[in-house]
Amino acid sequence: MASIHISCTCSTAAAAAAPSSSLLQDGRRRAFLFAFFPSSSHLPTVTHCKRPGSLARVSLQDPVPQTSADPPAESQASPELRAAPAVRSTIWVNPNNPRASRLRQQSSESRYARLAQLAETLDSCNPTELEVAEKLSVLGEKPSEQEAVIVLNNMGNPETALLSLRWFQEKIRVKKDVILYNVTLKVMRKCRSWDGAESLLKEMLEKGVEPDNVTFSTIISSARVCNLPEKAVQWFERMGEFDCRPDDVTYSAMIDAYGRSGNVDMAMKLYDQAREEKRRLDPVTFSTVIKVYSTSNNFDGALNVYEEMKALGVKPNLITYNTLLDAMGRAGRPWQVKTIYREMESNGFSPNRATYAALVRAYSRARYPEDALRVYREMKGKGIELNVVLCNTLLAMCADLGYVDEAMEIFQEMKRSPELCKPDSWTYSSLITIYSCSGQVEEAESIFTEMVASGFEPNIFVLTSLIQCYGKAKKIDNVVETFDRMLKLDITPDDRFCGCLLNVLTEAPVEELGKVIECISRANPALGSLVKQLVDEKVEDKVIKVQAEELFTNIGKEVKKAYCNCLIDLCVNLDMLERACVLLDMALRLGIYSGLQSKSTTQWSLHVRSLSLGAALTALHVWMNDLSRALENGEDLPPLLGINTGHGKHRYSEKGLASVFESQLRKLNAPFHEAPDKVGWFLTTKVAAKPWLESRNSPTVAAV
DNA sequence: ATAGGGTTAG
Structure with a gap:
């Protein structure tokens, strides 16, 4: 038996790097935009004047016109909230004049800022009726509903928000009480107070305030952020009681809730239902569905949704692209990431932070160093942290x-x-x-x-x-x-750590094996005792077989292959090839390794890509024995025989696997040669292989 | 920004 010594050295595998993609250059993007907006600099900047040609009275002391049909309440607010500072006179301006809209905008902005400021004040004040009322009194006796909405929407304190809601309900006698409830529900969601949200909703129902789709989508998304998917379902299913039919937004929220709770089937059922009912879904729903598929590892499903979306004429937006890029990154399909990214750019989208993050993740996970580092440098260059x-x-x-x-x-x-x-x-x-x-x-x-x-x-x-x-x-x-x-x-010590010790074992000098085995025994006694038996020639292989099988059925799935690789390497290092074969056989039976051998009419192959050096050489040994046996049994060989060592991007093999195979095949006088046009393949023909296998069968020639 | 849904990871 020839000795094969394995030394696992970690070399730079940079040569295996994938070719870098060609990001579309800025120039091309600009050319694209130019084709659509050739004179974008001449586009009017003022577009919101509704009645062109008419003269309107614009007073900066007037409240901003309300969008609702309700007649504006007579303003009784204190001047500092109603008026912009330092402007007291009433002026007449032609609304077509850009200055008019600018002034109006300024006034609207400062009004909004004041209300947001008030929200902040309310957030940090004591949660007493008195104090909240005192803060809110700056709005006067008859605040508008819009003001109430803006204030509540900007709040983040559930207690004072509730007191503010009461105050507004007291002051404003509106029919549509539901809006104020909805916006307060948002506050509850913001601070993830499920109890707050649900009790508010129950109060609505008790008081006979009709909930609407907004209410339900808010409560559903509250349940989602509070990790209570069953609550989302519960309320979703009650919509019918209140004559609410879910619309696209509610569907989207619920699809997301189902998706996050792992109920992909229900999420997809809703998606189908929404698609049947709605003539058009918007990109948000599609993004949600793509995300659901992606998190359940159905990456083809994610791609299908994207294709479906395009087929239905719905334009993907940046978030759709980001979700999809992330999905393909998680799928480990960097080539698809590239295609989608190119498509995104050719549709006129520029990457944002999330896009870049998805790209870095995708290329890093796929071990595409050129691309990952290029994206990294592009981010740095653009100042994106x-x-x-x-x-x-x-x-x-x-x-x-x-x-x-x-x-x-x-x-x-x-x-x-x-x-x-x-x-x-x-x-x-x-x-x-x-x-x-x-x-x-x-x-x-x-x-x-x-x-x-x-x-x-x-x-x-x-x-x-x-x-x-x-x-x-x-x-x-x-x-x-x-x-x-x-x-x-x-x-x-965890499983992974023990795997690391096993790896050390394959690298340690023979005279120091005992020290490492001692550590392994202390970290994991069962593993330690198996290793002790493994290195002991006196122990019989059939004992090893039983012990190993027991251990491997009981350890974590994610370390099985790594452990096997190490133990087989150890046997090979110690010249115990038969023992290595016993382990390999066990690993195949337990499904730890699979697809090592394949047969088609034109080619029989050995695939060793995911194996360590020792395991790969053991698999080679077994394969050759199988080939010899096939010949002995009078089976005909296919025209081609091939060994796939992979292109060496993974941890164990790097360039090593191929070069070790090359020298091993030479040592065995095997007629395999590295394929010039197929990276990672050694090939031979039936004509060359047959005489070699036959000579190998003669009893004077030792096995591998 | 002005009542609702979607890109956060090893």
Whole structure:
């Protein structure tokens, strides 16, 4: 049996970077806009004069004309709320004159500002009837309903809002009491007071105030922000009792509520219902549905909605695009992100912060470093600040791909804008991983020191990274020391951390395996005992088989493959290939690995892309045995045989998997050759493979 | 901004 020694080195895999996309240049966007608005600078800036040609009396002391049909109440408010300051005279202005609308706008703005100011005052005053009434008295005895709406809408204190509502109800005898209730419901939602919202709604019903669609959409979205989806459903289902038929806004709110509560089927049912009832849905509803599909990982569904929306002639807006870009990013489909982004730009939209955030996330997650870093630099260039999550996302990508310099550039930038992007323990963890991958132990240690000096307690992530680093550098004593430190900090090792120890095990010199195994035993006794048996030649393979199967059915799904990779690597390192095969077989039976072999009429293939080096070589060994057996059984081979090692973007293989395979295939005298036109493939023909497999079958030639 | 729904993540 030939020995295969595995050394997991983390190299820079920058060469594997995807080609950068071509963002549309600004010029093209401008050209597009120009085609639609060739003389946009000549567009009139004043458009809201309703009666052109007529002379209207515009007095700055008059209340702003109300939009409702109600006759304006005689103003009795105190002058400082009614009038703009320092302008006392009544003037006559032609409404066609831009000055008129400007003055009117100014007056409306300052009036709004005063009412918003009043809301702020009410927010911070004592929640007593007396004090609230005192603050509100500046509105006079007969405030308008509009004033009430503006004040309440700007409030954020549920107690004083309720008292203000009472005051307004006292002063204003309006038929449409529902509006004041609705706007107060919004305050309850703003401060996430479900009880406040629901009791207000119940009060409405008791007093016989008819709720409307606005009431229901507000209560539904309140339930949503309060994480009470069942309440949203409950009220939604009661709409019929009040002769309310949900309109598009209510549907949209409810689709969102169902989506967030994980009831995708109901969300989609409502969407279909809304589509049947409504001739036209607006982009918000579509964005909501795209989001629902996206969060339930139905990414094709999300794309379909987008296509449907376009087919129905509804123009996507920026939020639609942002939602969709984010969905495709979550789906891990950076190519679709590019297509959609191009489409977005060609439709005249410029990216905003959320767009950029979606792009950074998408490209970072997909490990498209050129694109991710280009977007990052574009944001920096435009002065759009990133936040710590986005920066950390970029750093995690850099850590995976070994982009040391770029990571340092981002880290320095983060330190320069601490108010937005203050490095956190996540940041430090990525940096330690980066240095650990490039084998820079001292740099990793100094980052660790800097982190502690910045006031962060070492957490499990950071310590995992640090142990990884020491493992790569074969500093096993430091691994043990760090492990002890972790236990002293009362941190309980998790599955991932044990995976890290297993990884160290595959890198440690044989004479130091015992030290690492000791740590593993303390972190996870079951795993420790399996490893102890695994490295013991005296233990029989069938015992290993039983023990391993028991362990693997009981550990977390997300670490199964990683554990398997490590254990198989360990066996291969110790020249126990049969034992590695036992583990591989178990992994296939438990579905931990799948699709390793495939057969079509023209080609049989071996796929080792998600395997570690040892596991991949073990799979190769098994495949070749299978091929030999097929020949022995008189089966005919297809014209082509292929091995797919992948293009080396993932953590384990990098460029390593392909190059190890190349030398291993040479060692075996196997006639496979790297395909010049298919990256990551080794190919051979039936004609070349047959004699080789036959010679391999002769008993004098050892197995792999 | 003037009663209701939608882009926040590792």
